[in-house]
Amino acid sequence: MQQDRQLFEIIGKERERQLKGIELIASENFVSEQVMQSMGSVLTNKYAEGYPGRRYYGGCEVVDLSEQLAIDRLKKLFGAEWVNVQPHSGAQANAAVFLACLKAGDAFMGLNLSHGGHLSHGSPVNFSGLMFRPIAYNVREDDQLVDYDQLESVARAERPRLIIAGASAYSREWDYARIRKVADEIGAIFMVDMAHPAGLIAAGLLENPLKHAHIVTSTTHKTLRGPRGGVILMGRDFENPWGITTPKGEVKMMSALLDSAVFPGMQGGPLKHVIAAKAVSFYEALQPEYNIYQAQVKKNAAVMAQAFIDKGYKVVSGGTDNHCILVDLRTKFADLTGKVAEKVLVEADITTNKNMVPFDSRSPFQTSGLRFGTPAITTRGAKEPLMSEIVEMIDSVLSNVEDSKIITSVREKVNATMKQYPLFAW
Numbered sequence: 209m210q211q212d213r214q215l216f217e218i219i220g221k222e223r224e225r226q227l228k229g230i231e232l233i234a235s236e237n238f239v240s241e242q243v244m245q246s247m248g249s250v251l252t253n254k255y256a257e258g259y260p261g262r263r264y265y266g267g268c269e270v271v272d273l274s275e276q277l278a279i280d281r282l283k284k285l286f287g288a289e290w291v292n293v294q295p296h297s298g299a300q301a302n303a304a305v306f307l308a309c310l311k312a313g314d315a316f317m318g319l320n321l322s323h324g325g326h327l328s329h330g331s332p333v334n335f336s337g338l339m340f341r342p343i344a345y346n347v348r349e350d351d352q353l354v355d356y357d358q359l360e361s362v363a364r365a366e367r368p369r370l371i372i373a374g375a376s377a378y379s380r381e382w383d384y385a386r387i388r389k390v391a392d393e394i395g396a397i398f399m400v401d402m403a404h405p406a407g408l409i410a411a412g413l414l415e416n417p418l419k420h421a422h423i424v425t426s427t428t429h430k431t432l433r434g435p436r437g438g439v440i441l442m443g444r445d446f447e448n449p450w451g452i453t454t455p456k457g458e459v460k461m462m463s464a465l466l467d468s469a470v471f472p473g474m475q476g477g478p479l480k481h482v483i484a485a486k487a488v489s490f491y492e493a494l495q496p497e498y499n500i501y502q503a504q505v506k507k508n509a510a511v512m513a514q515a516f517i518d519k520g521y522k523v524v525s526g527g528t529d530n531h532c533i534l535v536d537l538r539t540k541f542a543d544l545t546g547k548v549a550e551k552v553l554v555e556a557d558i559t560t561n562k563n564m565v566p567f568d569s570r571s572p573f574q575t576s577g578l579r580f581g582t583p584a585i586t587t588r589g590a591k592e593p594l595m596s597e598i599v600e601m602i603d604s605v606l607s608n609v610e611d612s613k614i615i616t617s618v619r620e621k622v623n624a625t626m627k628q629y630p631l632f633a634w
C-alpha cells in the first residue's frame with residue numbers, strides 16, 4: 209500500500225509544534241515512548257466487547273491479559289477495590305456514572321461551570337444538562353474557594369441524587385469529607401471527578417478522594433500522564449441504594465451497575481490498544497521517580513503562580529495547591545480578553561487556553577482569564593527557575609500584544625529555550 213504522505217506530513221508538523229513550543233495547557237501532557245508504542249500496536253485490531261473472561265468475541269485470551277494488568281495496576285495505584293478501565297474518555301466515564309446512578313430528569317449537583325466546573329457536570333449543551341437536572345454550587349466571590357455552606361444548604365433543599373466534586377479549573381484542595389457528610393445526610397451518591405489532579409493524587413501529594421467518595425472518575429491523560437482515556441474507580445464496592453436486584457433476587461452491587469453502564473450501556477468494543485497504554489502509564493506511575501515528577505509539577509505551579517502575582521496579575525484564589533493556575537487578566541489589563549491573550553501567546557509559541565474566571569464579566573467565548581498548567585513542561589524537565597522566565601516571557605507578550613517585533617523575539621527565545629529540553633527519543 210502507498211504511504212499516506214499527506215497525513216504523515218501533518219503529524220510531522222504537529223511533532224515540530226510540540227517540540228519547539230512551551231506547552232502550558234493544564235489538561236495536557238507528553239506520554240512516554242512506551243505509552244505511544246502501545247497505542248500504535250496490533251492491539252488496535254482486536255474486538256473484545258465485554259470484560260476479561262466474559263467476552264462476546266473469540267480470541268480475547270491475550271487482550272484479557274493486558275486489560276487485567278491495567279485493572280490490577282490501577283487498583284494498586286489508588287488503593288481501589290474495583291475499577292473499570294474501558295471508558296474511552298473522561299466524559300464517557302462520567303456519562304456511565306450518570307447512567308448507573310440517575311434516571312432521566314433526576315437532579316444532581318456539580319460546581320458551576322463558570323466557576324471551574326466541567327461540561328459533563330451539567331452544561332445545558334452536554335448530555336448531563338440535556339438529560340438530567342443540574343443544580344450548581346459556587347465558589348465564594350471574596351476568596352474564590354468552594355462555598356461549602358452554600359453547597360450544603362442547596363443540597364438539603366434540593367435533595368439531588370448525585371453530588372459531584374472535581375473541576376476543570378480549580379486550583380485548590382477539596383474538602384471531600386464535608387461533601388460526603390451532606391451526601392450521606394440526604395441519601396445522595398458522592399462522585400469525585402479527579403481528572404485534573406489524578407497524577408498528584410497518585411503520588412500522594414493531594415488527598416485521595418477514594419477514601420470519601422462512593423465513586424471516582426478520571427481521565428488518564430492529564431497530570432496522570434497516560435493515553436487519552438477515562439477510568440472509573442471505587443474505594444469500596446457497595447449495594448446499589450435503589451434495591452435493583454439480579455435475576456436471583458440479590459441486590460446488585462454498584463460495580464455491576466457501573467460495568468453494565470460502560471458496556472453495553474454507553475460503549476461498544478473497548479479500545480484495547482489504549483487500555484494497554486493505560487496499563488503502561490499505571491506501571492510508570494507506580495515507579496518511585498513518578499512521585500518526584502509530580503512533586504516537581506506542584507512546585508513549578510506554585511512558583512509560576514507567585515511569579516504572576518509578583519508581576520501584578522491576579523491569580524484566582526491567590527495561588528494553587530495543584531498543577532493549575534487561573535489568572536484573571538482584568539486587574540492588569542482591563543481591555544485584554546482571554547481570547548486575544550491566548551492568540552498572541554500562540555504567536556509566541558506559548559500554548560495556553562482562555563478560561564472563564566469566577567464572576568466573569570465576559571462571555572465564555574471572550575473570557576477574562578487564562579488557565580495555565582505545569583504537567584507538560586515539567587515532563588520536559590523544567591524546574592522552578594524556568595517558571596519565572598516563562599512568566600517573564602508571557603508578561604512581555606501580553607504587555608505588547610500589538611508589537612510583532614517583541615512577539616517574534618519572545619518566540620525566538622521560546623524556541624531556543626525548548627531546544628534545551630528534549631522531548632522525543634526518535
Ligand SMILES: Cc1ncc(COP(=O)(O)O)c(C=O)c1O
Pocket residue numbers: 235296297298299300302326328374375376401402403404427437438
Ligand atoms: C474535570 C474533567 N472531567 C472530565 C473531562 C473530560 O475528559 P475528556 O475530554 O477525556 O472527555 C475533563 C476534560 O477536560 C475535565 O476537566
